[in-house]
Amino acid sequence: MANSKIDNLGIADVSADKLTAGTIPDARFPATLPAVSGANLTGITTYADSLPTIASISPSVIENTSTAVTITGTNYVSIPFVDAINSSSGAIVTADSVAFTSATEIIATFTLPVDGTYYIRIENNDGLSVRSTTALLTVSDVPGWTTGAGSVGSFGGGSSIGTINLVATDSTGMTLQSGALPGGVSLNTGVTTSTLTGTESGATVDTTYNFTIRATDAEAQTADRAFSLTFTFNANNSCQFN
8 A cells, every 4th residue: 555645745656565675666756856845744843942042141250169140041941950161171060059030041050160261051851952152151260469458568758668569369450449549659550460669748747548459350350458558757757667
């Protein structure tokens, strides 16, 4: 008996016994198959419209400590699996926890001990998944201050402070965040090490200047540290001490 479904596609003389035997020597195939219509695809499921997507994450730079990252996109199903994939080593780290907010937002908490950049992968419970096309997440330590907080020197009023080094690992630059430097003293920013230089001017009585310096790294992470400089006036008005 001819197969009616195959007949509908224009392939004649294919019988059930020939299909079973795996031989169809007298089958005739048309030179051009008919167009496949929607009716012929009845019962075939497509998944393109159901795949999860990733639009953005926030924050995009985190430290090595446990941090919640909000991921926005589409087609999330409660509760998906979320991984971070190291772009250099390929190491996969599964999120500590995942909170489902909606079909367009989830919150994944990561603890990633290795600095680097990471792809994000999301897999719904139905097996449909997506991986970000770029390494969206950066793991980096904030600048680490080497110079201790507090006083960085005491000097006679109106005297030079020489060069005072302010050191923070991973720092790409420093800025005055709050407070004020003494008149005549300036902050000279640098990579890892910045300096305070100049000759104090403006004070006429014993004065302590308090200020906060902010170190910033390549990922725009910051670390603040408070310092002070003291200037004293005595009979000679030129004595310097540290």
